[in-house]
Amino acid sequence: MIRILLFGVLAEKAGIKEISMTGSKTLDVLLKEIYSSYPSLSKAKFKISVNKTLISDLTVFIEEGSELALLPPFSGG
Amino acid sequence: MEKKIKKVFIEGPIAPEFIADSIAKHSVKKDIGAHSIFLGQVRNDDKEGQKVAAIEYTCYEEMAIAEFTKIREEAFAKFSLTCMHIYHSLGLVKAGEICLFVFVSAPHRKEVFDALEWMVEQIKKDVPVWGKEISEQGTSTWKENKFYDDSSNK
Numbered sequence: 001m002i003r004i005l006l007f008g009v010l011a012e013k014a015g016i017k018e019i020s021m022t023g024s025k026t027l028d029v030l031l032k033e034i035y036s037s038y039p040s041l042s043k044a045k046f047k048i049s050v051n052k053t054l055i056s057d058l059t060v061f062i063e064e065g066s067e068l069a070l071l072p073p074f075s076g077g
Numbered sequence: 078m079e080k081k082i083k084k085v086f087i088e089g090p091i092a093p094e095f096i097a098d099s100i101a102k103h104s105v106k107k108d109i110g111a112h113s114i115f116l117g118q119v120r121n122d123d124k125e126g127q128k129v130a131a132i133e134y135t136c137y138e139e140m141a142i143a144e145f146t147k148i149r150e151e152a153f154a155k156f157s158l159t160c161m162h163i164y165h166s167l168g169l170v171k172a173g174e175i176c177l178f179v180f181v182s183a184p185h186r187k188e189v190f191d192a193l194e195w196m197v198e199q200i201k202k203d204v205p206v207w208g209k210e211i212s213e214q215g216t217s218t219w220k221e222n223k224f225y226d227d228s229s230n231k
Contacts, residue, residue, distance in 0.1 A: 007135065007136075007137055007205065008207035008209070008219055009207075012219075049137075049140060052137075071137065071205050072219065074206060074207065074221075074222050075208040075222050076134070076136070076141075076165060076177070076206030076207070076208065077200055077222070
């Protein structure tokens with residue numbers, strides 16, 4: 001299982017804080033699956049972390065057991 | 078030098094008494110000659126005619142703690158500091174209340190001025206914390222720190 005955590009405005013747009021997916025796949029394939037289930041996210045602005053590290057390469061392979069997070073623009077402080 | 082992982086998040090606003098107590102605790106460290114403190118305060122911005130009454134903070138806690146730890150370690154490596162403390166609110170903080178407290182101490186002033194500015198910028202840029210601004214009328218907007226780099230994705 002791959003866990004995908006949604007934060008801030010993204011959780012609000014999707015109406016859910018966590019999505020689960022099965023099967024290892026590349027990040028771009030995984031994002032397409034997320035967008036097809038949650039179309040409201042397809043135009044949203046966010047960065048992606050895989051196991052708490054920011055990833056910008058969409059061809060990276062996401063293994064089963066990974067924890068992804070979709071991170072909208074930060075606004076701490 | 079304090080490099081261990083420390084408590085950063087505080088539920089609700091950071092009380093002025095907590096800040097005063099934190100200053101008082103440093104009187105035993107007699108090699109310190111300069112402290113510098115940054116206090117972030119929730120501002121009553123005008124959002125489409127409605128004043129912000131409070132900000133509700135949430136975070137990706139495990140990643141946020143990792144980022145705070147990285148900022149601490151890098152600050153100790155870059156500047157000659159005696160000690161540092163970072164506290165950030167979670168949950169509801171009303172306009173006029175304190176949501177961020179960064180406290181750096183060193184033998185001399187130059188180091189604390191430079192370190193403090195660097196640390197606050199890193200916190201704003203790298204730590205996954207989100208603030209939802211809630212107006213007096215109950216409407217909400219998601220705050221965005223200004224320098225967000227959107228080039229890496231999408």
